[in-house]
Amino acid sequence: MIKNYRLLLFGFFLVVYTLAGFSLAYGLQIYHNDAIARTALGFFTIFGRDPHLGAIGFVWQPLPSLLQLPLLTLLRPLGFQMLAGPLIGAVFGAATVVSIFDISQLIDKKSHTKICVLIAALYGLNPMTVLYAALGSSETIFIGSLLFYSYFQLKWVLKKKQSDLVIASFFLALSFGSRYESVAAYLAGIFLVILIHVIRKNPFHKVESSLIQLCLPFLYVVGLWILANWAIMGNPFYFLNSPYSNPSFTNVVKENPAAMEFSYYSLIGSSMYAAKRVTLLAPGLFLLPVAYLSFRNGSPAKVKANLSVFISLLAPYLAIIGFHVYQLFKGESLGWLRFFSYSLVAATLLAIYLAKKQPRLIAIILLLLGLGLGSSAYAMSNSQFGKEENSFARKIANPSVELDYSRTYRDQKAVAKYMDRLPGRVILDTDAGFAIPLFATEPSRYIITSDIDFVEMVQDYHPNADWVIVPKPNADNIKKNIVFQHHPDIWSNTIHDLKLYTEVEGWGIFAVQK
Amino acid sequence: MIAAALLYFTDILFNLFLIYRSFAHAPEIKISPKKMALLPDSYWPSYTILCPLYKEWQVVPQFAKAISAMEYPKSKLQVLLLLEEDDALTIAKIKELKLPKFFKIVVVPHSLPKTKPKACNYGLKKVRGEYTVIYDAEDIPDPQQLKKAVLTFEKAGNKIACVQAKLNFYNPSQNLLTRLFTAEYSFWFELILPGLQSINAPIPLGGTSNHFRTQDLKQLKGWDSFNVTEDCDLGIRLAKLGFNTAIIDSITHEEANSSLLNWYFQRTRWIKGYIQTYFLHTRSDKKLHHRRIDLHVIFVQLIIGGKVLSMFINPFFWSLTLLYVIFREHLGSIIDSYFPTPILYISVFSLFIGNFLYIYYYSLACVKSGHDQLVKYTFLIPFYWLAISLAAIKAVIEFITNPHYWSKTKHGLHINPA
Numbered sequence: 001m002i003k004n005y006r007l008l009l010f011g012f013f014l015v016v017y018t019l020a021g022f023s024l025a026y027g028l029q030i031y032h033n034d035a036i037a038r039t040a041l042g043f044f045t046i047f048g049r050d051p052h053l054g055a056i057g058f059v060w061q062p063l064p065s066l067l068q069l070p071l072l073t074l075l076r077p078l079g080f081q082m083l084a085g086p087l088i089g090a091v092f093g094a095a096t097v098v099s100i101f102d103i104s105q106l107i108d109k110k111s112h113t114k115i116c117v118l119i120a121a122l123y124g125l126n127p128m129t130v131l132y133a134a135l136g137s138s139e140t141i142f143i144g145s146l147l148f149y150s151y152f153q154l155k156w157v158l159k160k161k162q163s164d165l166v167i168a169s170f171f172l173a174l175s176f177g178s179r180y181e182s183v184a185a186y187l188a189g190i191f192l193v194i195l196i197h198v199i200r201k202n203p204f205h206k207v208e209s210s211l212i213q214l215c216l217p218f219l220y221v222v223g224l225w226i227l228a229n230w231a232i233m234g235n236p237f238y239f240l241n242s243p244y245s246n247p248s249f250t251n252v253v254k255e256n257p258a259a260m261e262f263s264y265y266s267l268i269g270s271s272m273y274a275a276k277r278v279t280l281l282a283p284g285l286f287l288l289p290v291a292y293l294s295f296r297n298g299s300p301a302k303v304k305a306n307l308s309v310f311i312s313l314l315a316p317y318l319a320i321i322g323f324h325v326y327q328l329f330k331g332e333s334l335g336w337l338r339f340f341s342y343s344l345v346a347a348t349l350l351a352i353y354l355a356k357k358q359p360r361l362i363a364i365i366l367l368l369l370g371l372g373l374g375s376s377a378y379a380m381s382n383s384q385f386g387k388e389e390n391s392f393a394r395k396i397a398n399p400s401v402e403l404d405y406s407r408t409y410r411d412q413k414a415v416a417k418y419m420d421r422l423p424g425r426v427i428l429d430t431d432a433g434f435a436i437p438l439f440a441t442e443p444s445r446y447i448i449t450s451d452i453d454f455v456e457m458v459q460d461y462h463p464n465a466d467w468v469i470v471p472k473p474n475a476d477n478i479k480k481n482i483v484f485q486h487h488p489d490i491w492s493n494t495i496h497d498l499k500l501y502t503e504v505e506g507w508g509i510f511a512v513q514k
Numbered sequence: 515m516i517a518a519a520l521l522y523f524t525d526i527l528f529n530l531f532l533i534y535r536s537f538a539h540a541p542e543i544k545i546s547p548k549k550m551a552l553l554p555d556s557y558w559p560s561y562t563i564l565c566p567l568y569k570e571w572q573v574v575p576q577f578a579k580a581i582s583a584m585e586y587p588k589s590k591l592q593v594l595l596l597l598e599e600d601d602a603l604t605i606a607k608i609k610e611l612k613l614p615k616f617f618k619i620v621v622v623p624h625s626l627p628k629t630k631p632k633a634c635n636y637g638l639k640k641v642r643g644e645y646t647v648i649y650d651a652e653d654i655p656d657p658q659q660l661k662k663a664v665l666t667f668e669k670a671g672n673k674i675a676c677v678q679a680k681l682n683f684y685n686p687s688q689n690l691l692t693r694l695f696t697a698e699y700s701f702w703f704e705l706i707l708p709g710l711q712s713i714n715a716p717i718p719l720g721g722t723s724n725h726f727r728t729q730d731l732k733q734l735k736g737w738d739s740f741n742v743t744e745d746c747d748l749g750i751r752l753a754k755l756g757f758n759t760a761i762i763d764s765i766t767h768e769e770a771n772s773s774l775l776n777w778y779f780q781r782t783r784w785i786k787g788y789i790q791t792y793f794l795h796t797r798s799d800k801k802l803h804h805r806r807i808d809l810h811v812i813f814v815q816l817i818i819g820g821k822v823l824s825m826f827i828n829p830f831f832w833s834l835t836l837l838y839v840i841f842r843e844h845l846g847s848i849i850d851s852y853f854p855t856p857i858l859y860i861s862v863f864s865l866f867i868g869n870f871l872y873i874y875y876y877s878l879a880c881v882k883s884g885h886d887q888l889v890k891y892t893f894l895i896p897f898y899w900l901a902i903s904l905a906a907i908k909a910v911i912e913f914i915t916n917p918h919y920w921s922k923t924k925h926g927l928h929i930n931p932a
Binding site: 052053162163166205206208209212213216217220224 | 537855859866870874877878880881882886887889890
């Protein structure tokens with residue numbers, strides 16, 4: 001008889017995700033932009049020419065890169081630095097599955113334990129969960145932080161111990177370290193705290209103190225982020241309005257309306273776009289009305305208690321989906337399928353709740369969760385829904401296929417290997433080529449964007465560098481690339497001391513004439 | 515600079531550890547009221563309450579009322595009001611009051627040093643209770659505290675030589691100072707001391723509500739009459755002799771100092787006493803080494819030394835940060851040269867995370883002690899720290915020039931705030 005389900009779940013999924021991560025990174029050489037960029041940022045912090053913590057970057061949240069620092073230190077000498085992200089993803093992914101089981105135990109320790117293990121395992125085996133844990137994406141770390149938060153917030157709701165709310169507040173703050181969507185979960189948290197105090201008829205000063213304790217760590221982390229942007233980049237909102245920010249990426253899409261298959265600025269269009277993806281990823285959410293009916297009857301105290309648990313479980317994740325619908329409506333989201341993967345968490349928690357409260361529905365619950373595995377796989381392999389995932393699926397199905405994602409990194413790897421043969425210092429704006437130093441044998445000879453003196457080096461390259469490498473100019477990088485900004489004529493080969501040496505996979509390698 | 519940065523960083527981690535322990539293990543000893551109710555009056559041993567008083571006759575009626583309200587057989591109680599010979603007014607005023615029979619007046623002959631521990635040592639000779647506790651004259655103890663202390667001694671065994679009740683204030687909302695003072699006391703008694711108890715570290719006792727077996731106290735030869743924080747000193751001495759101190763889940767309410775100047779002088783004395791205790795116990799470490807090897811020495815360094823030193827390090831680093839931001843062009847490179855990269859990261863962590871954590875701890879402590887309404891005031895705690903640092907400067911000067919001077923704190927300001 002198995003006694004420690006937590007250990008079993010953690011061990012099993014850690015192995016599954018690690019093996020999957022290793023296969024993707026080193027077998028198929030599949031990398032995800034979001035994940036590899038964060039590995040690169042962590043890498044520059046330690047192995048760059050100018051190692052400093054600020055190299056972690058100030059556009060994307062730093063937690064995934066920070067978590068990878070110790071692993072990068074260990075894995076780089078072994079040549080396995082690309083495994084740092086997947087390993088962190090595997091740990092967080094496995095911990096997430098355990099958290100789902102822990103939440104079930106918190107609701108009721110005695111009943112249907114094995115069913116809850118199965119529900120947690122079904123979440124862990126969902127192809128969306130497996131793929132993003134194996135890729136080491138920030139979503140996995142984010143969902144992990146949110147589930148730790150959910151666990152302690154639910155514990156606070158059930159056991160009324162303030163220390164649980166405090167721990168929850170720190171996990172909520174931690175979630176901001178990986179993704180901006182945490183703001184939606186934070187607002188949902190405020191709503192929940194007020195609701196719980198209103199239900200308990202507590203005096204105002206109790207509400208006030210709980211809100212301060214919930215909000216303070218989150219707001220402080222946001223404040224630190226803004227301060228860091230201001231102190232290092234000279235612009236407190238660099239993460240929002242720099243050329244590297246998310247809104248600037250969506251602007252590129254907006255300039256090409258044909259690329260959008262959904263309607264920005266239409267509430268119905270955005271909602272429908274989200275609804276389709278949520279339905280495919282999490283058909284279990286169809287049980288929401290059943291859950292409502294399940295706690296509607298009973299004594300007022302019981303209804304309130306059930307309502308508290310129900311809202312506590314679902315509010316953060318439904319709020320994040322609402323946030324993405326709003327972002328779509330505003331035209332500031334690329335609408336990736338992974339943005340709706342929070343519905344999968346909500347459906348799983350709903351299933352846990354119903355398994356405990358309405359055990360006669362267990363068969364339907366398991367059926368819907370099982371169906372979710374298939375429908376998620378369908379969404380991921382369909383280019384209409386899984387724009388990113390579809391390319392991964394095709395590459396997994398046929399490793400010889402060349403796709404944009406793998407091609408990008410194959411090109412950068414080729415550039416890195418070519419540069420390994422050329423001695424001397426290399427100027428590179430890592431905005432486009434962040435993976436090049438990551439693949440390089442000697443990354444410290446690269447003068448990169450995060451170096452404090454990078455702009456000076458670009459301006460005065462002659463005494464400071466031997467090579468300058470830039471991609472072929474296009475509408476996007478011509479504005480962002482700092483080398484292009486200072487030397488717009490570089491590709492015309494008319495700069496007297498900067499001559500094109502060769503081209504490698506679309507990259508120009510320019511030699512500084514000494 | 516490196517030593518200061520490392521010490522401050524260690525202090526942050528140590529406090530984080532203590533707070534984690536205080537929440538994770540709830541080390542305060544809880545005694546069930548049911549259990550106490552079942553025991554007959556004959557069960558309870560004799561108890562002596564020592565109450566040293568100096569020029570604070572106004573609060574005596576409140577004290578007499580609080581003690582009379584204690585759920586303890588009055589035939590087993592002996593209350594000794596320790597009055598100073600030269601305080602004729604207090605002696606006269608108290609004699610006018612109709613005090614219960616178990617209250618006795620003890621007049622302490624005039625001599626130097628004129629300190630609370632000296633009065634307590636004098637009173638100790640007249641103690642006839644099996645247990646002894648000290649209360650300040652403005653205290654309002656939990657009515658069940660004596661019973662809880664007796665049962666704690668019985669439960670914890672001979673290893674425990676002292677039971678410390680938690681202290682808090684009955685006038686937290688009088689003004690901003692009392693609010694912040696209450697937050698600080700909550701932090702100390704709700705989070706730090708239980709954390710220290712959980713790791714069997716020496717506990718700097720609070721000045722009141724320390725319960726002892728009289729026999730142990732006499733063996734210890736009472737208090738150090740020359741130390742101006744005799745409570746802290748006694749806590750360390752107990753640890754030296756291998757005894758532990760237990761914290762009980764019982765609160766004594768005191769008067770929070772509501773006058774800034776009065777608070778300043780009180781704080782100066784406390785810090786001076788901590789400095790005295792630190793030097794006293796670090797120059798004669800042999801017994802500490804003998805009993806619990808180096809761990810206890812480290813605790814004394816952190817609890818007493820770290821606490822005092824952080825009062826100086828805090829404003830120093832804040833000033834340095836301010837100078838760096840304002841005069842970066844002129845001073846930046848000089849300041850940079852004192853912070854090698856690892857020390858810089860540690861210092862930045864201490865500045866941004868350490869200071870935040872401390873403010874957050876105060877808010878936790880307010881909630882734990884039931885003072886939810888004070889949580890919003892904890893944002894002002896850095897100003898309170900600044901005031902403590904100013905008191906620390908005076909304390910150092912006084913430690914050199916007038917080490918045994920006891921600056922008497924005025925009590926009863928809550929009765930007549932004007």
